Amino acid sequence: TEANKGTARFAEGEQIPVTGYGTAQRKTMPKPLYTEATLLAAMETCGRNITDEKAKEAMKELGIGTPATRAAIITTLFKRDYIERSGKALVPTEKGLYIYEAVKDMQVANVELTGSWEKTLLQIEQHTLETRSFMHSIESFTSQVTREVLGLKFPAPKQHSLPCPKCGTGKVMIRPKVAKCDNLDCGLLVFRKVLNKELNEQHLEQLFSSGATKLIKGFKGKKGNSFDAAVAFDDEFNVTLAFPDKKRGKKR
Numbered sequence: 001t002e003a004n005k006g007t008a009r010f011a012e013g014e015q016i017p018v019t020g021y022g023t024a025q026r027k028t029m030p031k032p033l034y035t036e037a038t039l040l041a042a043m044e045t046c047g048r049n050i051t052d053e054k055a056k057e058a059m060k061e062l063g064i065g066t067p068a069t070r071a072a073i074i075t076t077l078f079k080r081d082y083i084e085r086s087g088k089a090l091v092p093t094e095k096g097l098y099i100y101e102a103v104k105d106m107q108v109a110n111v112e113l114t115g116s117w118e119k120t121l122l123q124i125e126q127h128t129l130e131t132r133s134f135m136h137s138i139e140s141f142t143s144q145v146t147r148e149v150l151g152l153k154f155p156a157p158k159q160h161s162l163p164c165p166k167c168g169t170g171k172v173m174i175r176p177k178v179a180k181c182d183n184l185d186c187g188l189l190v191f192r193k194v195l196n197k198e199l200n201e202q203h204l205e206q207l208f209s210s211g212a213t214k215l216i217k218g219f220k221g222k223k224g225n226s227f228d229a230a231v232a233f234d235d236e237f238n239v240t241l242a243f244p245d246k247k248r249g250k251k252r
């Protein structure tokens with residue numbers, strides 16, 4: 001009939017040929033990176049996942065830090081190179097991830113702890129717990145945390161070094177913010193940040209082996225103008241910008 005048009009009808013036991021199949025490709029998406037705003041919100045509400053009901057109650061209004069200190073905590077993460085900005089996103093640095101892996105299972109990283117302390121302070125306020133017994137538990141906590149942290153074993157950071165072009169005997173040690181000759185009499189020091197650009201290890205290798213980097217694109221001048229330049233040593237091993245000489249290579 002007209003009403004059945006377009007509707008499949010099967011009888012029991014009937015065999016239906018399958019005319020098409022395939023696998024659907026879906027990707028699981030990683031959690032988006034925090035921005036400063038979402039991290040602040042997460043710090044404020046992190047107590048909500050706590051399982052201990054009383055600690056949860058005590059933490060309800062708390063989260064990590066207080067409204068007055070949360071922004072400062074994030075600033076500290078920047079200062080200590082645990083996170084960096086990529087656009088609006090906050091990206092953990094290698095150092096940050098390392099610390100996270102090292103302490104994530106330790107007491108010092110336990111969010112519930114703040115909650116349990118708040119709970120205990122409430123008990124003291126209500127005279128159901130003695131101050132002395134709280135202090136005793138704080139003392140044992142402190143010694144446990146200190147022991148855990150002091151027991152951390154960090155591998156020596158990867159140290160790249162290059163022969164020093166200035167003194168010829170020292171090694172130039174590449175550190176996060178500077179490259180520095182280990183010969184104290186030489187004292188060659190290069191800051192890795194030049195204007196808005198950070199010299200990567202390749203740049204440094206070029207600079208220390210040949211006296212200049214290849215052309216680096218996208219320097220920003222003081223007026224916001226963008227230009228390309230090489231970073232080079234002058235005769236006294238001061239860092240200067242060198243501009244491509246258009247005539248070079250065209251011999252007449």
Ligand SMILES: [Zn+2]
Binds near residue numbers: 169181
């Ligand atoms: Zn040197």
